[in-house]
Amino acid sequence: MQHDLALLINGSWIVPSSGRSSPVINPATEAEIGRLPHAGVDDLDRALEAAAAGFKLWRQVLPQERAKVVRRFADLMREHVDLLAAAITAEQGKTLAEARGEVQGAAELAEWLAEEGRRIYGRIVPSRFPNSRIRVEHEPVGPVAAFSPWNFPCSMVARKIAHALAAGCSIVIKPAEETPGAAIILGHLCLKAGVPPGVVNIVFGAPAQVSEHLIASPIIQKISLTGSVGVGKHIAMLAARELKKVTLELGGHxxxxxxxxxxxxxxxxxxxxxxxxxxxxxxxxxxxxxxxxxxxxxxxxxxxxxxxxxxxxxxxxxxxxxxxxxxxxxxxxxxxxxxxxxxxxxxxxxxxxxxxxxxxxxxxxxxxxxxxxxxxxxxxxxxxxxxxxxxxxxxxxxxxxxxxxxxxxxxxxxxxxxxxxxxxxxxxxxxxxxxxxxxxxPEAPFGGVGDSGVGRESGSEGLLEYTHVKTVTETFN
Structure with missing residues (x-):
């Protein structure tokens, strides 16, 4: 897997500007199989600007057209299952059979979200006054900052991308630096599926620096993390400072x-x-x-x-x-x-x-x-x-x-x-x-309670986490 062009920003693959990198290790052999360049602050700012522009474009795309793109993304994962599985096994270690299962599961979820994105319905609430009505709507929340772990390097990245796309959001996602290969492939598949430039952006780098910079940006409106309890609590604190919506799927026992x-x-x-x-x-x-x-x-x-x-x-x-x-x-x-x-x-x-x-x-x-x-x-x-x-x-x-x-x-x-x-x-x-x-x-909400997190992914509940609720009161003369 080629790691040097590691950042997907505004539809293009670029070499990061920081000059820093980290090794990618095959856990079965302990051999270094590549080096992953890290994003600098300038790169992160470019990704944020791209996500802002991408959101303005993507939120206006009709739900049925967004669904076609997300379904194509799912189909492409299936078509490239062997390529994705090979990258997963080389960098994460699980068996090829498990890796293929991970890819297939990711495709199934993306496919379901593509369809569910067409069914983000609102409702009409009876008004207390004559000649008026109350309309409740779900609107895309805005650009998302997402962080995914190394244990499921394909499905966790695909899950967050598919949720954002189906809801009408753009995304800047930082996958785990230890297992970048599958995420890079998924980035290529997003472009091939027809995702417009700036809607999906992929960055790698020092976790603390990347998360703090992205979350602090006024461009980001929602944060999604799958990770450890300790990291989740830190991310929640950063999000609370900015009063931003957050979904945390954390550890369990x-x-x-x-x-x-x-x-x-x-x-x-x-x-x-x-x-x-x-x-x-x-x-x-x-x-x-x-x-x-x-x-x-x-x-x-x-x-x-x-x-x-x-x-x-x-x-x-x-x-x-x-x-x-x-x-x-x-x-x-x-x-x-x-x-x-x-x-x-x-x-x-x-x-x-x-x-x-x-x-x-x-x-x-x-x-x-x-x-x-x-x-x-x-x-x-x-x-x-x-x-x-x-x-x-x-x-x-x-x-x-x-x-x-x-x-x-x-x-x-x-x-x-x-x-x-x-x-x-x-x-x-x-x-x-x-x-x-x-x-x-795919059809059922997933998430924890207590130290295992807040919010849900999958199911209609998970998709609605990527929206905010607007209440519109209309009075007619």
């Missing part, structure tokens, strides 16, 4: 509750699939496993059997089911979690160590008998690590599941409709799955 009447074999298989997808670097993945004491031994045995069968290796190799962690930071974090858990008396029943001497590989890891105050139980591990605890009562486990400030996703497994209702209503999370591990769909 998702509980999975396996009840005594659950289908244990199915639950164990699905929980392993959820936990170790993308080497555990999924914010919605089940990360804390609470199993009823009567079935804990059976569940753990089957869970560990599935874990032992996971083939770890380079994501480009045939048959590999889990690639490396994406960077050295996550590898170091796994070592810290393991050391802390063992020091607190937890029992290591699988993994617990790095694999090989090259690449950021870490063995799928399982702990049992783990105390509730272990770091892996209180901090999102964001890696291939699964702590398992037993419980006795539903009240007890719901309290444990809700004991952390995070509230992104939660899972429950039971054959009882009554228990399912108690879990779905009692678990504090933005998205909950019962007897399954799928919590996202």
């Amino acid at each position: 998702s509980p999975a509750v396996i009840c005594e009447d659950a289908d244990i074999a199915a639950a164990a298989q699905m929980c392993v699939q959820s936990r170790f997808r993308n080497a555990g670097q999924v914010c919605t993945a089940a990360t804390r496993f609470y199993v009823h004491a009567s079935v804990a031994e059976s569940f753990t045995r089957q869970f560990v059997q599935h874990v032992a069968a996971i083939k770890v290796g380079d994501g480009t190799a045939p048959g590999v089911q889990m690639g490396p962690l994406s960077n050295q930071r996550r590898l170091d974090a796994m070592d810290r979690f393991v050391a802390d858990a063992e020091a607190r008396g937890a029992r290591l029943v699988a993994g617990g160590q790095r694999i090989g001497n090259r690449g950021y590989f870490f063995a799928p890891t399982v702990f049992t008998d783990i105390p509730a105050d272990a770091e892996v139980m209180t901090q999102e591990p964001f890696g291939p690590m699964a702590p398992i605890r037993s419980f006795d009562t539903l009240d007890e486990v719901i309290a444990s599941a809700n004991s952390l400030p995070f509230g992104l996703a939660a899972y429950g497994f039971t054959r009882s409709h009554r228990t399912a209702e108690r879990l779905s209503s009692g678990l504090r999370a933005g998205v909950v799955a019962i007897n399954g591990v799928t919590v996202t769909a």
Whole structure:
């Protein structure tokens, strides 16, 4: 992937002016596969000016015409799935199969948003006075500043672009510097789809400098971030200073509750699939496993059997089911979690160590008998690590599941409709799955509560986050 022309500003690819750059590393080999130039302040100002002009143009385009462009963007992602997947795997590490799935999911969401953008309806409110009416409208909020993470380098960028385009907004997006390839390809696809110059702008650079400069600009009217809790709180503070609309999809630490009447074999298989997808670097993945004491031994045995069968290796190799962690930071974090858990008396029943001497590989890891105050139980591990605890009562486990400030996703497994209702209503999370591990769909809103963020993406609710509400009162003579 060519990284030197890294900035898309006003429809053109340019070489940044700052002279600064950062390496792009293949996590499977630790080899440098490119260097990414960073934007300077002048570049950011040019992107802002382009977004301002692009918004004036794009907001006037009829919704059905905007929809054609966004649908074409979705189609182009499908046509270039192999190119995008190769870039994702080379820079982020996930398997090619997972990378292709990421691209397909991004295309599905963009396609749905294209159609939903034609259905941003207002309403008529009965007036209190004769010869008058009240009309409620949703208007595009304006130029958007968006920030996306490295764990899903295609879908998170495409998601934010598609939301903005479908709502009639322009966007300046800063993808993660560690995984720029997919974003650069998406920029080319936007232009090919017919996105006018200035409507989509892509910049890279020092995260703090870029975010502070973009958010402070009077041009930007909305901020969207997918990232860590710490970064999200900082972005929220910057946005609050300027009184700007913000959507934050932040980290989680998702509980999975396996009840005594659950289908244990199915639950164990699905929980392993959820936990170790993308080497555990999924914010919605089940990360804390609470199993009823009567079935804990059976569940753990089957869970560990599935874990032992996971083939770890380079994501480009045939048959590999889990690639490396994406960077050295996550590898170091796994070592810290393991050391802390063992020091607190937890029992290591699988993994617990790095694999090989090259690449950021870490063995799928399982702990049992783990105390509730272990770091892996209180901090999102964001890696291939699964702590398992037993419980006795539903009240007890719901309290444990809700004991952390995070509230992104939660899972429950039971054959009882009554228990399912108690879990779905009692678990504090933005998205909950019962007897399954799928919590996202283009048609449904997605987001968290508490430290897991504010606002929603996807669904009609997510699209409306990119609008503001105008109330018009008309009086007729």
